[in-house]
Amino acid sequence: MQDSAVLAWVFYAAHLSLQIIFVIRALLRPHREPASRMAWVLVILLAPVVGMLAYVLFGEVNLGRKAVESLRAAVAALPPAEGVAGPSAEAELPERHVPLFRVGQSVNHFLPVAGNRAELLPDSASAIASMVKDIDAARQSVHVLFYIWLDDASGRSVMEALKRAAARGVTCRAMADDLGSRALIRSPFWRDMAAAGVRLATALPIGNPLLRPFKGRIDLRNHRKIVVIDNTITYCGSQNCADAAFAVKAKFAPWVDVMARFEGPVVRQNQHLFASNWMAQVEEDLAPLFAEPLPTPQPGFIAQVIGSGAGVRYSAMPEMFVALMNAARRDLVITTPYYVPDEPLQAALCSAARRGVATTIVFPKRNDSWIVAAASRSYYHELLEAGVEIREYVGGLLHAKTLTLDGEVTLIGSANIDRRSFELNAENNILLYDPTFTRTLRARQQVFLDAATPVTQDDADAFSAPRRLWNNTIAMLGPVL
Structure with a gap:
């Protein structure tokens, strides 16, 4: 009996020691908001048991020492x-937009450069067709990198274009994320590209999933x-x-x-x-x-590439969004x-509306x-109260990440306005100053607005108590994820 009591105390002491170690680790975790540290300590x-296991898997934004060094x-x-x-074209910018491009320059050190031109493609199919046309006309090199690359009509058309280009002596390099494109990377289509002379690489290879937590998230x-x-x-x-049909999540399509x-100097930055x-x-060596x-x-x-992710400060994209909103x-x-x-970004969006800026944000109705859908809706009441117009797009899953500012400035790219995009993903965006292109993109945004239903303060107030509880609970866990 005495031995059992001693053993129980040993287990309790070991368990308590582990908890203390994990709490200290969470408190010492760099580059985190106090809310995030507090959330992890509470969990x-x-x-x-669940909390410590979750912290091992998701507690730290760790790409892995070797990956960061590489x-x-x-x-x-x-x-x-x-x-x-x-050279920098900062002197050609209106004075009030200079700070925006300085924030962008602080991320990757890319300068705002002049002499760029852009065409906004009509839709997904047109974008793929345009890429294929340009690949078929390539003479020297083709480089492609995608998070998700599917074995569907669009995916195969790009693969076939790359194989044709490689066959005529064009240097083709294709890269896809090992999680987002895992099915294609492990398929015969990927091997066929390699056999055709396309040089392939996997972004952030996972390796053994059981060992991956010891190397990075x-x-x-x-x-x-x-x-x-x-x-x-x-x-x-x-x-x-x-394809817009997006077979892996077809029920949300299109x-x-x-x-x-884009053409011009900004191409070199990408x-x-x-x-x-x-x-x-x-x-x-691609130097x-x-x-x-x-x-x-x-x-x-004038345009500038902004690439966030490992290797740059974790706050790069939220700072960019806040600067634009302000x-x-x-x-x-x-x-x-x-x-x-995060809190500064939500405050900046509300502040824009409160100072009289016509502020509109469009989400997909079905996410x-x-x-994320639950967490997003937890912010509706405050946004609407501040005067932000919220609309929910009903024509499919609105996946476009766009921002237009005063009919003059555009931000377009891959970054979402969420913590995962800010802290966990490598993203690429282009910031540009051009009233003509911005008007074109604003017209596209209007198409989305016209196909979206307004969300009113009454709608947000009508959320049931269980639904508000659910939304707010999920949002509260945002700093943990």
């Missing part, structure tokens, strides 16, 4: 980001969508390499995306972003790509499928993530 104390080595081996696209992913052709054309937006085709990802996984002379300067707008004077329109903001 560890109130549900010790990425930093790749960036160091490339020409400095400041010089890859020509399995859900830190490369969420970028980058296409660069002949160092002269690039694509940027929200679209994965997949997936509605926005993709733009190339630099791709090259750093490639060289972090493959022993191949010679940047020895090619820049194209002859052409008339065009800069708005007349109107601010945002489309995003996922909205789980593929029930967790």
Whole structure:
């Protein structure tokens, strides 16, 4: 009996010691809001076994020491980001927009560069068709990187275009995320591309899932969508390499995306972003790509690539969004499928509306993530009370990530307004100053607005008590995830 009591005390002491260790670790965790630390401490104390296991799996934004070292080595081996696209055009910007591009420059050191042109593609099918056309016309190199690449009509058309390009001597490099594109990477189609001469790489390989937590979080992913052709054309937006029908989540289809085709110096910045990802996984030096002379300067707008993720500060994208919201004077329109903001971002959006800016945000009515849907709706009451217009798109899953500011500034790319996008994903966006392109994108946003139902204060007040409890509970766990 005495031995059993001693053993019980030993187990209790070991258990308590582990709890204390995990609590201390959570409190010492760098780059986290106090709310996040407090949430983790409560989870560890109130549900010790589950809490400690969850902390091991999801508690720290850890890409893994080797992965971070490889990425930093790749960036160091490339020409400095400041010089890859020509001189800064900051002096040509309206004074009030200069701070926005300085925030962008602080992320990757890419300068705001002039002489860019862009075409907003009509829809997902048109975007894929345009990519295939450009790949078929490529003479030197084709680089593609997608988070999700499916074996469907769109996915296969890009694969076939890459194989055709490789067959005629064009250097083709294709990269896909090991989680988002796991089915394709493990399929014969991937091997067929390799056999055809396309150089392949896997972004953030998972390896053994059971051992992965010891190397870094399995859900830190490369969420970028980058296409660069002949160092002269690039694509940027929200679209994965997949049909709008999106077979893996068909019940939410069609997936509605926005993709733009760019030409000009900003292409070199996207190339630099791709090259750093490639060289972090493959022993191949892509620095010679940047020895090619820049194209002859052409008339065009000012643009800048912003690539967040491992290797840059964790707060890069929320700072960018907050800066844009705070800069708005007349109107601010945002489309995003996922909205789980931190406190400064929610406050900035509310503040924009309170100071008289016509502030509108569009979400999908049906979200593929029930967790995000619940968390997003927990913020509705405060947004509506501040005067933000909320609309829910009913024509499918609105996956477009766009922001237009005062009819002059655009942010387009892969980043969502949620903590996962901010802290866990590698993202790529382009910030640009051009009233013409911004009007074009604003017109597209209006199409989304016209196909969306307004959410009123009465609608938010009508949420039942159990629903509010559910939404707020999920949102409260946001800092933990």
